[in-house]
Amino acid sequence: AQSVTQPDIHITVSEGASLELRCNYSYGATPYLFWYVQSPGQGLQLLLKYFSGDTLVQGIKGFEAEFKRSQSSFNLRKPSVHWSDAAEYFCAVGGTGFQKLVFGTGTRLLVSP
Amino acid sequence: NAGVTQTPKFQVLKTGQSMTLQCAQDMNHNSMYWYRQDPGMGLRLIYYSASEGTTDKGEVPNGYNVSRLNKREFSLRLESAAPSQTSVYFCASSSSGSEGPQHFGDGTRLSIL
Numbered sequence: 262a263q264s265v266t267q268p269d270i271h272i273t274v275s276e277g278a279s280l281e282l283r284c285n286y287s288y289g290a291t292p293y294l295f296w297y298v299q300s301p302g303q304g305l306q307l308l309l310k311y312f313s314g315d316t317l318v319q320g321i322k323g324f325e326a327e328f329k330r331s332q333s334s335f336n337l338r339k340p341s342v343h344w345s346d347a348a349e350y351f352c353a354v355g356g357t358g359f360q361k362l363v364f365g366t367g368t369r370l371l372v373s374p
Numbered sequence: 375n376a377g378v379t380q381t382p383k384f385q386v387l388k389t390g391q392s393m394t395l396q397c398a399q400d401m402n403h404n405s406m407y408w409y410r411q412d413p414g415m416g417l418r419l420i421y422y423s424a425s426e427g428t429t430d431k432g433e434v435p436n437g438y439n440v441s442r443l444n445k446r447e448f449s450l451r452l453e454s455a456a457p458s459q460t461s462v463y464f465c466a467s468s469s470s471g472s473e474g475p476q477h478f479g480d481g482t483r484l485s486i487l
């Protein structure tokens with residue numbers, strides 16, 4: 262069965278510093294991978310997705326993620342964090358039939374001044 | 375600029391009561407989804423509708439029913455609410471099932487006493 266692990270429950274980053282959020286997945290075939298962001302009291306917003314092709318994927322708000330098949334990872338990165346990036350971030354994996362995405366438990370990002 | 379609209383935003387029920395959560399999207403999307411979000415568990419799919427006139431079970435369908443009323447609207451019904459259904463419920467939509475959920479509503483916070 263497919264599964265997603267986000268090993269960091271909380272991460273604190275200084276404003277202007279770089280960010281990397283980890284995501285490891287388990288899936289028997291070629292995975293389709295997603296990152297979402299959730300601000301307090303709101304729904305999720307799709308940041309980026311990987312289906313195939315270039316393993317480095319660009320998303321909205323300056324985020325990017327890299328698919329590494331050998332490490333079963335899809336880590337999210339941003340070169341310089343802004344205070345408005347403080348939120349909860351979810352990684353998700355699916356296959357054919359994206360309706361049945363499996364979500365990780367999330368990583369809460371705190372941004373310090 | 376509505377996107378996905380959920381009503382109500384908050385609701386308190388007593389065990390055994392019934393209620394319907396409403397969801398509407400104005401983006402002409404074909405696929406719609408209902409998720410529940412519980413602390414430390416990420417999002418779990420309850421039901422989805424790949425296109426108008428079709429619905430299918432997700433990961434946690436027990437205790438719920440859905441209706442895809444038309445292309446815009448997808449409702450979730452709790453026939454006999456139980457405390458285990460206390461959660462935050464999110465509706466989402468996507469242009470097709472091959473895209474994964476793209477747009478989320480702001481959620482319905484449901485408490486069952």
